[in-house]
Amino acid sequence: MIFPEDYKIVGIKDDERPGDPIYFSTRYLISRNGPKLYQVTSHGEGFMREVEKLEQISSGSEIAEWPGKVDTRNRSLLIELASGLKHKGTRTVIFTGPDEHVTFVHEPDPGQILNIDILDVCPPNPPWLVYVIDRLESCGVLGDLTVRFRPRVLDLREFESESVYYPCRASGLGRSLDSDRVVHDHPRIVGCEVSREIFLSTNPGKEHEFVNICSSQSLEPDGPFIARCCRSERRGLTRKNGHLGVIVHWGDGPYQISEAIRCLVKALRE
Numbered sequence: 001m002i003f004p005e006d007y008k009i010v011g012i013k014d015d016e017r018p019g020d021p022i023y024f025s026t027r028y029l030i031s032r033n034g035p036k037l038y039q040v041t042s043h044g045e046g047f048m049r050e051v052e053k054l055e056q057i058s059s060g061s062e063i064a065e066w067p068g069k070v071d072t073r074n075r076s077l078l079i080e081l082a083s084g085l086k087h088k089g090t091r092t093v094i095f096t097g098p099d100e101h102v103t104f105v106h107e108p109d110p111g112q113i114l115n116i117d118i119l120d121v122c123p124p125n126p127p128w129l130v131y132v133i134d135r136l137e138s139c140g141v142l143g144d145l146t147v148r149f150r151p152r153v154l155d156l157r158e159f160e161s162e163s164v165y166y167p168c169r170a171s172g173l174g175r176s177l178d179s180d181r182v183v184h185d186h187p188r189i190v191g192c193e194v195s196r197e198i199f200l201s202t203n204p205g206k207e208h209e210f211v212n213i214c215s216s217q218s219l220e221p222d223g224p225f226i227a228r229c230c231r232s233e234r235r236g237l238t239r240k241n242g243h244l245g246v247i248v249h250w251g252d253g254p255y256q257i258s259e260a261i262r263c264l265v266k267a268l269r270e
């Protein structure tokens with residue numbers, strides 16, 4: 001697969017000839033005459049160089065131009081879109097962004113997209129981590145990472161019973177430790193380790209059932225993952241079931257989550 005890291009190394013012309021002037025950063029050239037795609041070798045100094053060699057990569061019906069504008073910084077999206085045209089004999093797909101810059105994907109390989117599991121709980125719906133990552137993707141913050149996120153969500157409603165107590169009323173699910181007295185003889189505490197500690201501090205020695213719903217503890221990833229936990233000492237890179245992942249704090253916002261994802265992807269790529 002050839003997918004330029006930056007569209008500044010992709011040029012586009014109506015025609016092409018060795019010896020023509022070309023911008024110094026150009027490594028690939030799209031010629032509208034054909035169309036054709038070339039790898040470019042140039043020489044000289046300054047902003048404009050002289051074309052020394054044009055090595056053809058694809059041409060004619062092998063090249064398709066994607067209709068409409070797309071986010072050319074979203075690398076996983078472009079790979080998936082281009083891959084969908086391979087059955088038509090297309091080897092190269094040219095994309096244009098809202099800013100009119102052009103890039104391409106040649107011989108798209110979806111296997112180059114890194115899958116990351118999002119481990120979270122609901123409600124709320126959507127879960128906070130899923131919601132934030134979706135927003136980060138929508139505004140292009142993670143587009144350069146070539147990743148695909150797969151939500152794996154634990155629905156807290158499956159633990160509902162007559163004696164259940166959730167961590168706080170923010171869940172909207174019923175009785176909670178922060179707003180209701182524990183009156184049952186054998187309550188079911190559905191929460192994290194901190195929730196159990198809070199329960200025991202006000203109900204010392206009381207028999208109870210504990211269901212740990214911390215996404216970093218209760219869900220099993222199928223690959224690289226990101227999860228949330230309210231224990232700040234667990235924040236950072238970790239491993240679970242042999243898979244590398246990252247844990248963010250329960251209260252982390254978009255900036256911290258974005259940085260954590262970049263840290264994870266860097267470690268995985270290395």
